[in-house]
Amino acid sequence: MMTFIPPRLRKPAVYVLAGLLFAAAWLVQGGHLWFVSIMAVIGTAAGAVRLYRLGGTDTDEGARAGSRTDERQQLVSLRSRALACNLAAATSFLGLTAAIAVKAAWGWPFLVTFLITGYGYLLGLGNYGVAEEGTPDDEDAGSQTRPSVSS
């Protein structure tokens, strides 16, 4: 679906979608805080415009905002995401450990986060880490064959 959206509009579009969902959540909640949804819509609009303008600049940030990153910029984004995931996993583990220690009931969000990050890591290994094995030539196949154990 993203390929149909011009690159420069992709990030703002995702931003708008997330902002509207957030605003809708406040609206659905009702109560005396309904006006937060209006503030969320205004904030989302402003943020999306800022993101769109940033996407037109000739900087690394602009390339990311405009969805036109090259290999180096993608690598930086990838490392940043990996760091964020590591921090999330470590923090959730610490939170879960603390919740267990004090027998608190608020430990389950940490457990869920920890499980999701752990499962995400395994999912990543499954998707990207296992390369299809090629056929070894005769010499290599011979060297990799484990000698049979005679009883």
Place this chain on the structure above:
Amino acid sequence: MNEGRGGLRASDADRERAVEVLKAAFVQDRLAKAEFEAHVGRALASRTYAELAAVTAGIAAPLSTVQPPATPSQMAEQRTIRKISQAELAEALGVSRQTVILIENGRYMPSLPLAFTIARFFGLTVDGMFG
């Protein structure tokens, strides 16, 4: 767009290097006098690297040896020699201008595919470019 450096304009220095290659071939009896004169004429009349490469083809090593040798900041040097701006090079390589700057400053080592693209663009080997 990326037709390599063959379509780029050759400088006087490039034509002189090609002539030097032809001279060396003539001295080593790899070219007859008539051939040598004809080749020199063609070399001096060459406007692009592709034309220069055609003149020296089959006589000596590829034109890359006629090129100025690659040095530590090869990319910046090669770009300067060819009078290409960082933005133009970035566009030709399909990367950002910032990436070109970082590669030239030695602060980013490109991936193998990009290294090959850069080397092809300048008509050099990857080893000569980044080695």
